[in-house]
Amino acid sequence: MNEKPRQPAEPDPNQPGQTALELINTGAEWLRGTGRACDVVVSSRVRLARNLAGFPFMPRASRVDRQQIVDLCHHKLMEAELADRLLWIDLREVSRLDRNLLVERHLISQAHARGKIGNHSVTGGRTGEDEPRAVAVGLPGERLSIMVNEEDHLRIQVVKSGFALAEALTEIDTIDDRIEARADYAFHPRFGYLTACPTNVGTGIRFGVMLHLPALKLTGDIEKVTRAANDMSLAVRGFYGEGSEPLGDFFQISNQTTLGKSERVLLHDLEHEIIPKVIEYERVSRRQLVERRGEAIADQVHRAMGVLTHARLLATDEATRLLSQLRLGVAMGLIEKVDQQVVHNLMLLVQPAHLQRASGRNMTQAERRIARAELVRNRLAEAVTRRA
């Protein structure tokens, strides 16, 4: 069987590097630091796992199948008017650095960047950087991203700033309908939307709320939150989702079960029962910390600001930890010269791929530390000047 020729690279916007720069310059809406409960909630995301009827799932899909799925999705998604502008990125056309940048922006998973099938090791299954796969990104704002040929044929994600799960669900539901109007999904009356991994079958939906919980981390009560969440079939994960460590006191809480509970019931459980309790718990802990150890907290926050505005060498972990403390200071009104958007943008810009893209060159780790410190100093100085 003849393999379909690879899609030619799109003109300007898809030139390797141009895409990345455009994303950095236009910015993601979820980084705004606005919205409901934004003192604690960074972002709310919803994702749907969907497979096209008539094609094998990814572990059994041949290279020809995969290319056909990519071509079909490219065509169908682009005509479905899913965003003001839908940026189509063929992941074989972009450099490893830019794929990492997409991971850092939460637009694709690490597995997708590497051409792997989720977090599974499939014997005999095709994996590798040259496997046909893509991501479509909704612009402006990057609220929508659709991974094509990750663990499932389609992984649709909508993300919003602050605590906005209901709005995200409404948006993704419309997008899902528009796609389904053009392509048949694999569906079974008993099992619902069929997914490669049975843990996603049913609604195929995963709600995720990214929370900044520095006070609960400091008091050690984060353990109680994790235990309570696990009791309710919820997972608590790190900044970069499944398998990632909590980074800078950021935690993602998401549902684990997808069968037997409708989208609306899952939403209700998270939006009205669980997340508000965690938000309140964090707020109470912050107030108690101020009452009992006010000077120590203020000292920690201002020290973080001091190091960030004066350091000459910064590693990613240290920068993230300090930015997390700065975020707490901004949320508590201790630091008034910068806003959350500046802090959130820096959280991304200090990551290795962003740093190298923003600087316009590849760097060694030692060079990155220097460039990172410089970038943070400059951005914070600009923000302070703007506010003054």
Next chain:
Amino acid sequence: MKCACGKNEATIHEIVVVNGIVQEKHLCPECAESEGISPDPHANIASLLAKHAQPAPAGPSVSGPVAPRRPPSVRSVRCSACGTTFSQFKNEGLLGCADCYKAFEFPLGPLLERAHDGATHHVGKIPRRALAASRGGDRPIEALLGSLEERAERLATLRKQIAEAVAAEHYERAARLRDELRSLGSAPSSPGADLPEDRPEA
């Protein structure tokens, strides 16, 4: 609470619903392990499979007590559409195609129940275009919503959830579930035609 063994404190609580009958187990970690219950409710799919999708041993051995266990037959069940065997799925944690759900429906059942808090049937969104097409007559609605028996089972699940929500005084949740029950019940030739009588006493 003490474990059934009477020695240790019960720290692992398992509630299993089989055919609508609730069975509760309160165990210490040792007893839980011996019963094959994972202390981690979010153990990965491979370990869940290893513990719970294990079919019953294949009858008495003919070659004495020291003979190795015969490989259970379910492992060799093969999906005719894509060729994936259940054993392959067990190792990888991923199915090969949509038809695998039919081919492995029997051994998958208990696994799905464990992974999804006892749930056995989908409740929620149904592809719209497919639903509209089925109403237009070119595909029977049963193809999407399942047979009458299956739909009756889904309705029964919803009714049970409503009763639980009402008992726990979660009226808002109960109302949402009732909306779902209605939308499922409003489908043509649905077993939910007796809906009004099923309203929970709020």
